[in-house]
Amino acid sequence: LVAERAGASVTLWTIDAAAAERMAESRENSDFLPGPRLPETIAVTSDMARLGDADCVLLVVPSQATRSLLTGIGATLSEDAVVVACAKGIEQETGALQGEIVRAALPEHQIGALSGPGYAAEIARGLPTAVTVAASEIAVAERVAATLSSDSFRAYASDDIIGAELGGSLKNVIAIAAGIVEGRRLGESARAALVTRGLAEMSRLGARMGARPETFMGLSGLGDLMLTAMSRQSRNTSFGIALAEGRSVAELTAPDKPLAEGAFTAAIAARLAREHGIDMPITSAVAAVLSGRLALDEAIAALVSRPLKQEIA
Ligand SMILES: NC(=O)c1ccc[n+]([C@@H]2O[C@H](COP(=O)([O-])OP(=O)(O)OC[C@H]3O[C@@H](n4cnc5c(N)ncnc54)[C@H](O)[C@@H]3O)[C@@H](O)[C@H]2O)c1
Numbered sequence: 001l002v003a004e005r006a007g008a009s010v011t012l013w014t015i016d017a018a019a020a021e022r023m024a025e026s027r028e029n030s031d032f033l034p035g036p037r038l039p040e041t042i043a044v045t046s047d048m049a050r051l052g053d054a055d056c057v058l059l060v061v062p063s064q065a066t067r068s069l070l071t072g073i074g075a076t077l078s079e080d081a082v083v084v085a086c087a088k089g090i091e092q093e094t095g096a097l098q099g100e101i102v103r104a105a106l107p108e109h110q111i112g113a114l115s116g117p118g119y120a121a122e123i124a125r126g127l128p129t130a131v132t133v134a135a136s137e138i139a140v141a142e143r144v145a146a147t148l149s150s151d152s153f154r155a156y157a158s159d160d161i162i163g164a165e166l167g168g169s170l171k172n173v174i175a176i177a178a179g180i181v182e183g184r185r186l187g188e189s190a191r192a193a194l195v196t197r198g199l200a201e202m203s204r205l206g207a208r209m210g211a212r213p214e215t216f217m218g219l220s221g222l223g224d225l226m227l228t229a230m231s232r233q234s235r236n237t238s239f240g241i242a243l244a245e246g247r248s249v250a251e252l253t254a255p256d257k258p259l260a261e262g263a264f265t266a267a268i269a270a271r272l273a274r275e276h277g278i279d280m281p282i283t284s285a286v287a288a289v290l291s292g293r294l295a296l297d298e299a300i301a302a303l304v305s306r307p308l309k310q311e312i313a
């Protein structure tokens with residue numbers, strides 16, 4: 001819808017052939033985004049060959065599914081196509097960011113990442129939204145930003161793809177922690193403190209992994225963290241609330257449940273932090289709770305009793 005509003009000729013591909021037929025007929029994505037109408041100008045298909053002449057391909061599947069999606073797609077795409085990773089998550093098994101997964105699968109293509117604050121339901125309604133489009137080459141980011149921008153959707157270009165991707169992925173883990181704070185009724189003050197310290201640990205890891213610290217103050221960092229960790233509309237925050245209310249991780253990550261990317265990123269983010277020698281107490285606590293190594297109340301107690309230190313260290 002974003003690209004269509006920006007004047008692009010759009011093909012919506014899904015792996016589910018039956019869903020493609022339903023959407024083509026009803027002009028609604030009733031399974032994943034019920035309500036907004038898909039204009040007739042958007043072609044809907046489950047045939048990957050139809051993507052062959054696209055000059056910009058947006059990959060919008062759960063982060064853990066990106067690698068399997070890319071198997072076989074290479075032969076389909078034009079070599080001139082920019083491939084844009086939109087999922088917000090780190091691959092559990094490898095620690096790869098989405099852009100790295102794309103680069104490994106499609107080494108000849110130009111690669112970008114789209115990140116930043118925006119709920120699909122609001123964007124689809126045409127409500128004003130601003131995001132970051134990042135690519136190693138700024139000209140590529142600017143090209144994709146121009147392709148997607150319209151009166152209601154503003155894409156800012158960045159050449160810090162690692163920072164944009166890490167911001168989008170790590171904020172989901174902090175949002176789970178924010179949901180826990182809300183679910184346990186620890187108060188708004190505690191949540192503000194948690195989100196601020198969460199941003200500090202996101203930036204620390206980012207800097208060590210080659211991102212620019214200032215990226216974390218932008219749309220794909222602070223912007224998305226504020227949106228996600230401060231509202232119940234977020235699936236990650238809702239996941240944390242449900243966890244705090246006693247629901248189990250297995251239940252909340254079942255395939256039929258809303259996708260909470262932070263639940264799949266927490267453990268690998270904590271591992272990356274250890275490997276890079278970075279202190280990420282909130283992320284590590286969420287990872288320990290999700291794996292069952294730490295009870296929720298113990299995690300909260302450990303976080304509030306950490307040794308005192310300087311705020312900016
Ligand atoms: N929904 C939002 O508001 C929003 C906003 C910004 C970013 N994102 C990010 O976009 C990514 C996708 O989220 P979503 O909200 O669209 O999820 P979703 O669960 O609503 O939809 C997932 C889509 O991926 C498809 N899919 C699932 N597994 C697949 C596979 N193995 N191969 C091919 N297709 C597969 C499904 O058919 C579906 O079309 C996530 O990383 C999320 O963080 C979502």
Ligand SMILES: O=P(O)(O)OC[C@H](O)CO
Binds near residue numbers: 224228260
């Ligand atoms: O509903 P969430 O928690 O997946 O958040 C969606 C987007 O990432 C918000 O920018």
